[in-house]
Amino acid sequence: MAGSVQFTRTEPGDRYDVFHTDCPARDVVDHVTSRWGIWVLISLRSNDLRFYELRESIRGISEKMLAQTLRALVEDGLVWRKVEPTTPPQVTYGLTEFGRDIGEPLTDLFDRITRRLSPDGR
Template sequence: MQDGTLISPGHFPETTPIVDQPVSAPRGDVFAANCPTRQLLDRIGDKWSVLILTLLGEETMRFNELKRRVDGVSQKMLSQTLRTLERDGLAFRTARPTVPVTVSYSITPLGRELLGAMQLLIDWAETRMADVSAAQRDYDRRLDMALT
């Protein structure tokens, strides 16, 4: 653990190290709750991790800059997400001995590799949003007709 990094006494089960968990589900059984792959996908698939990793892929950032850039994230969620990303080896926390201490976050090589894979999904979402919006309007229209 990096000097100055604290694990809060109430850290969440989803941040439990994957290597310490018994692997009773066969590899690739992502539908099983105890599958390590599923656990990692759950963590990197949350709504804040993708946004934070995308920003860290652009540049190293301080906490408050991340908070300003990620619209809607609370200080608590940003802190928890950064801690989890750091713990999973996807983000790196650097503390500089200034008064007050200067803390910044950057993406790790592992995080950059993940970001490359996520970029395909981001690109798909950006190109297909019009199609998704049209499908939502059609669905809502059918639902309205069925209720009337």
């Protein structure tokens, strides 16, 4: 997983070249559009969730993949993580402002797709 990405620009109007393999924004795009990244962002759109609540809300994801996906999204600044020092520790996740901003069009896309599907899923 890549380290934390800083989104600073040297001059107003400059853009990242996401088609270049070394572009830092490309890692964020890869994490958001990964198999599980989009589902994590959509699951967190309404509520902050604990790890196991999040796992239950995303059918088919393993603990390992959820942990890896959350780690990447936290490093990218899309998701925050809060650990409460209890036994066992309670870990809660939620969307940062950046995560909400990125999640909004994903939610719109998801809603558009589900509205267009017939009840049998076709």
